[in-house]
Amino acid sequence: MPAVKLSFGELMSESFGFFFANLRLFFHLVTIPWILSLAIRLLGAAANQDSVFALLVEKALDIVPTVMFMAAWQRVVLLGPNRVERLPGLGWSPREMAYLVHLVKVGGITFVLIAAFVLTIGTVDGAMLTPGAPVDPELARRQALAAPLGVGFMISVLLALRVSYGLAATAVDVPFAPRQSWAYSRGNGWVIVGVLFMIFFANAIVTTAATLLTLGLARGVLGADTAAAVITWTVAILVSYGGAGLVATAQAMAFRKLLGWREGAALPATT
Numbered sequence: 001m002p003a004v005k006l007s008f009g010e011l012m013s014e015s016f017g018f019f020f021a022n023l024r025l026f027f028h029l030v031t032i033p034w035i036l037s038l039a040i041r042l043l044g045a046a047a048n049q050d051s052v053f054a055l056l057v058e059k060a061l062d063i064v065p066t067v068m069f070m071a072a073w074q075r076v077v078l079l080g081p082n083r084v085e086r087l088p089g090l091g092w093s094p095r096e097m098a099y100l101v102h103l104v105k106v107g108g109i110t111f112v113l114i115a116a117f118v119l120t121i122g123t124v125d126g127a128m129l130t131p132g133a134p135v136d137p138e139l140a141r142r143q144a145l146a147a148p149l150g151v152g153f154m155i156s157v158l159l160a161l162r163v164s165y166g167l168a169a170t171a172v173d174v175p176f177a178p179r180q181s182w183a184y185s186r187g188n189g190w191v192i193v194g195v196l197f198m199i200f201f202a203n204a205i206v207t208t209a210a211t212l213l214t215l216g217l218a219r220g221v222l223g224a225d226t227a228a229a230v231i232t233w234t235v236a237i238l239v240s241y242g243g244a245g246l247v248a249t250a251q252a253m254a255f256r257k258l259l260g261w262r263e264g265a266a267l268p269a270t271t
Contacts, residue, residue: 161192199246
């Protein structure tokens with residue numbers, strides 16, 4: 001039996017409770033990363049709207065402002081707001097570099113697999129998806145090649161979620177590796193995966209709804225596609241950062257609960 005048994009409902013409740021109790025602080029810390037992510041989206045749209053490779057590069061660049069925000073937010077959860085030395089986005093510190101390296105260790109394989117999957121599938125003509133449309137042999141071949149990548153991607157996502165709570169350790173300058181995350185969370189893996197998956201899933205739904213609603217309103221009021229797109233991206237990115245804040249909160253709380261972590265205290269021995 002694990003030394004600590006996480007509760008799905010308790011971890012979800014505490015994570016949502018903490019985040020929504022600190023919404024004002026969230027808006028303060030997310031401002032610059034939000035602007036940077038929007039700028040990356042605008043540059044990506046201006047560079048090449050149809051290139052799959054350009055889209056992947058855009059997503060890779062967007063990791064930088066995301067790391068700035070998540071590292072700062074997890075410090076808030078674990079140490080309090082007074083321990084965030086500067087506003088996220090105003091600089092890049094060794095802590096954020098260590099956080100990025102840790103993130104690559106956790107999710108690097110997942111990103112490589114999804115990139116390979118997207119590049120293999122390529123663009124799909126919407127007309128090919130209509131009932132009764134003739135089968136495109138080239139599309140069928142690409143789908144067959146991509147199927148194993150899709151399976152590998154799903155497995156890698158589960159493994160990444162399982163050990164991702166260890167990112168909170170790096171946010172508070174505690175040396176930590178994915179193998180330690182695995183060891184300390186034995187017996188609680190599915191709770192961690194379930195909580196993070198549900199947050200990601202809920203955020204995807206809310207982001208999609210916010211995107212469609214904002215786009216409809218913006219087009220109705222402004223009538224200009226470009227202006228409507230910019231407003232929609234602005235809202236969608238903010239909502240997405242809200243999901244990132246919830247994920248970061250759950251990760252930090254799981255880290256504290258599993259290890260009984262307190263600043264300055266040595267990590268407990270793994271069983």
